[in-house]
Amino acid sequence: MRLSRFFLPILRETPKEAEIVSHRLMLRAGMIRQESAGIYAWLPLGLKVLNKVNAIVREEQNRSGAVELLMPTIQSADLWRESGRYDAYGKEMLRIQDRHEREMLFGPTNEEMITEIFRGYVRSYKDLPLNLYHIQWKFRDEVRPRFGVMRSREFLMKDAYSFDIDQAGARHSYNRMFVAYLRTFARMGLKAIPMKADTGPIGGDLSHEFIILASTGESEVFCHKDYLDFDIPAVETDFDSVPGLQGIVDKWTSLYAATSEMHDATAFDGLSEDKKVSARGIEVGHIFYFGTKYSKPMGAKVMGPDGQEHEVHMGSYGIGPSRLIAAIIEASHDENGIIWPEAVAPFDVALLNLKVGDAATDEACGKLYRELTAAGRDVLYDDRDERPGGKFATADLIGIPWQVVIGPKGLAEGKVELKHRATGEREVLPLGDVVARLT
Numbered sequence: 133m134r135l136s137r138f139f140l141p142i143l144r145e146t147p148k149e150a151e152i153v154s155h156r157l158m159l160r161a162g163m164i165r166q167e168s169a170g171i172y173a174w175l176p177l178g179l180k181v182l183n184k185v186n187a188i189v190r191e192e193q194n195r196s197g198a199v200e201l202l203m204p205t206i207q208s209a210d211l212w213r214e215s216g217r218y219d220a221y222g223k224e225m226l227r228i229q230d231r232h233e234r235e236m237l238f239g240p241t242n243e244e245m246i247t248e249i250f251r252g253y254v255r256s257y258k259d260l261p262l263n264l265y266h267i268q269w270k271f272r273d274e275v276r277p278r279f280g281v282m283r284s285r286e287f288l289m290k291d292a293y294s295f296d297i298d299q300a301g302a303r304h305s306y307n308r309m310f311v312a313y314l315r316t317f318a319r320m321g322l323k324a325i326p327m328k329a330d331t332g333p334i335g336g337d338l339s340h341e342f343i344i345l346a347s348t349g350e351s352e353v354f355c356h357k358d359y360l361d362f363d364i365p366a367v368e369t370d371f372d373s374v375p376g377l378q379g380i381v382d383k384w385t386s387l388y389a390a391t392s393e394m395h396d397a398t399a400f401d402g403l404s405e406d407k408k409v410s411a412r413g414i415e416v417g418h419i420f421y422f423g424t425k426y427s428k429p430m431g432a433k434v435m436g437p438d439g440q441e442h443e444v445h446m447g448s449y450g451i452g453p454s455r456l457i458a459a460i461i462e463a464s465h466d467e468n469g470i471i472w473p474e475a476v477a478p479f480d481v482a483l484l485n486l487k488v489g490d491a492a493t494d495e496a497c498g499k500l501y502r503e504l505t506a507a508g509r510d511v512l513y514d515d516r517d518e519r520p521g522g523k524f525a526t527a528d529l530i531g532i533p534w535q536v537v538i539g540p541k542g543l544a545e546g547k548v549e550l551k552h553r554a555t556g557e558r559e560v561l562p563l564g565d566v567v568a569r570l571t
């Protein structure tokens with residue numbers, strides 16, 4: 133993409149309403165724009181990152197055996213009356229009336245709707261286990277939306293829902309998601325620690341939040357330091373192995389880790405000082421087992437092997453892709469701007485032409501742009517008529533992992549400069565070696 137033809141509304145000054153670094157940088161880097169309180173437009177650079185985050189979430193959901201569908205954002209109030217949550221959900225629910233004065237709502241979550249879909253088709257235990265998920269916008273009328281997309285009112289959520297014949301089966305579905313979550317966040321360069329959590333309005337009695345440690349996190353968390361060095365489940369993990377997954381979950385829940393709501397100070401104090409981590413954290417995922425909480429009132433049942441009808445045991449599993457982008461920035465930035473992990477970067481390479489209008493430089497940049505693109509790299513070519521300092525500052529701010537700098541002096545010697553954004557390391561190399569170096 134040529135920057136002169138892209139849409140990247142960089143802000144010169146730091147927006148005063150932004151209180152945390154991710155909010156400041158997402159506004160300054162032209163990634164989002166607030167349209168109303170807690171409601172954002174995703175501008176092209178932000179959307180590219182959101183799509184990459186979603187791609188990783190999708191890959192790991194699919195690897196675990198979950199099946200993707202897409203449910204609507206607008207839901208019927210009657211559906212929520214079946215579970216008894218319509219009134220219980222409170223002021224966070226955006227209630228709507230359609231032209232026929234039918235009571236509708238903008239979905240804050242989809243347990244009722246997925247249960248209605250399930251009960252419409254599944255009658256036999258032979259069709260279980262089943263895990264259905266979607267990545268869909270939600271609305272929660274937060275009393276105090278803040279920190280940009282970290283706590284917004286309209287936000288993107290991957291929400292998955294599992295269906296099993298009994299609790300043992302549901303436990304394996306839970307473990308599949310637990311392991312998928314460990315892999316998902318690690319692939320985005322995040323260290324997410326599963327912590328025992330409260331179940332809140334979703335319900336149930338088994339729940340873990342996946343927390344990344346960040347000084348601006350809203351949650352107060354306590355955990356054993358060794359978690360930070362645990363290996364992530366390998367890509368070859370057998371998601372059908374019940375004992376195999378239980379072993380991974382046991383390992384990842386073997387040491388102390390809790391959010392403030394579930395904190396047991398006595399247990400935590402039992403740890404040696406050098407193993408105690410108490411920090412702020414950002415909840416990037418939350419998983420729940422809640423048995424028949426929805427299947428019972430909504431009549432979602434299957435014929436079991438015993439010829440009896442059984443209400444299905446369910447769980448739900450949420451990840452916040454839009455919140456994740458803010459969390460990644462909180463965990464990976466410096467004084468010059470964002471430092472994207474390569475897996476989620478909006479572009480792979482920033483190609484900086486230091487003398488637009490100089491025939492040799494334009495020719496070299498154009499040729500390298502075409503070669504890198506042909507080699508499968510996503511390149512943002514800064515072809516603006518802008519002084520070098522401004523190009524360096526923009527490339528650092530928007531956090532593209534690699535910068536290729538081409539100017540007339542270096543070019544005269546057949547050389548270009550390569551800068552690695554994360555480490556700041558620079559190297560000079562022949563123009564002809566760049567494609568091989570970056571692919």
Ligand SMILES: Nc1ncnc2c1ncn2[C@@H]1O[C@H](COS(=O)(=O)NC(=O)[C@@H](N)CS)[C@@H](O)[C@H]1O
Binds near residue numbers: 289417
């Ligand atoms: N206001 C919000 N802004 C941005 N992300 C949010 C917001 N509320 C929740 N999230 C994200 O959505 C994830 C799941 O939300 S949740 O309430 O914990 N879980 C559920 O809604 C369940 N239905 C899981 S399917 C959270 O872990 C968080 O990452």
